[in-house]
Amino acid sequence: MTASAAKEAVGELYSLDAMKYAQSMTWRAIEQLSELIRPGMLESEATALGKQVLTELGMQRIWHPLLIRFGANTLKTFKQRSDGDPRLGEHDIYFIDLGAVWGGHEGDAGATFTTGNDPEMLACAAACKTLFDQVERYWREEQVAGQELYRYAAEQAEAMGWVLNLDIKGHRVSDFPHAIYRAGDLGDFAACPNVGLWILEIQLAHPQRPFGAFYEDLLA
Template identity: 55%
Template sequence: MAPPFREAVGPRFDPALMQRAREKTWAVLHGIRARMRPGISEDEAKIEAAEVFRELGVERLWHPAIIRIGANTVKTYRQRSDPGVRLGENDSYFIDLGLVFDGHEGDVGDTFVVGHAPQRQACAEAARALFGEVAAAWRSRGLSGQALYAFAGERAAAMGWRLNHAIKGHRVGDFPHSIHKGGDLGELEASPSSGLWILEIQIAHPTEPFGAFHEDLLST
């Protein structure tokens, strides 16, 4: 069981509202996906994202929207994108959103492919599959956060991809979760509770400059 301070929540916290925030954040992500097109830049995509936020009633952002295109898909959250990158005819991109609905935080991410790019498509599908395997291991075996990421690294290598070990998941909750100092999932020495932790998976091709990202709430 995780230490209480790692999973502390505020007086307004409601597990049902956490799930609702998750569902609404996924809806926003797919609204942005519908606006992505060859030729668009990351900055232009963020302008489109802001319009979707207004249309779908986003209360606020708890982290800036991240949209990575092409070679920038190998970069981590804190790394700056290389400028001037535009979505190609046969290319991939990912969207990473941290939104607030009803005072609760949604945090989701996924990777998509345009045109015909079989290796990139395989990478996107592998990120989703790896997320599913790791989440299933948490549900069935009660693994700690540290063990989950060790397992993720082993499975990514077996699948032929390179896991980005700098991406280790994190806490969410009623906004702002940061006051509770939950820390990274990958540093958690206990099994995470349902509905409080984001599992992040970022992988890359072992030699080519592209990767994929998938994240969602760990929930039973």
């Protein structure tokens, strides 16, 4: 087995349909949670709501910590702790990052939302989704390696006037737990990623102001 093949190994119970179901349930949770988050709410209160939504939807377990970031904390990477417990403003930005197990398979998705009408926050959130779509299309049409996907993503982000955080470069998912395969980051993967096994992550920063945006989804 090649090194690339080993990094894309799956368990006996894995199926693409099950991965897509986990993906759809994760997006359903994000949509429901985003409808509950309101200005004036603390980041910790939104996180508690997120756990409640996941439980009500019947997730089996959380496989990575639920992350909700408000304001300047949208610049934080997954492994960095939030600064304090900020309160969401009337004209603000936040993102939701959910990783939960459904039907024995790992769902993982994230998206950015805004309150009010700050034009640069609105533009940042929109640009993050646009860039994700561009990179996903590049993968689908050109069948390039993970390394090339993130080179292209950085190039496109700069052309759009945003800064891509290359400390966030995507990761494996599969039937739980994917971690046993030690696959590393998508952005370091030397082959074209196969369908239903990798999460493409895009995190942008505003070039001057202290906020950013995040979007991730399954390459399927």
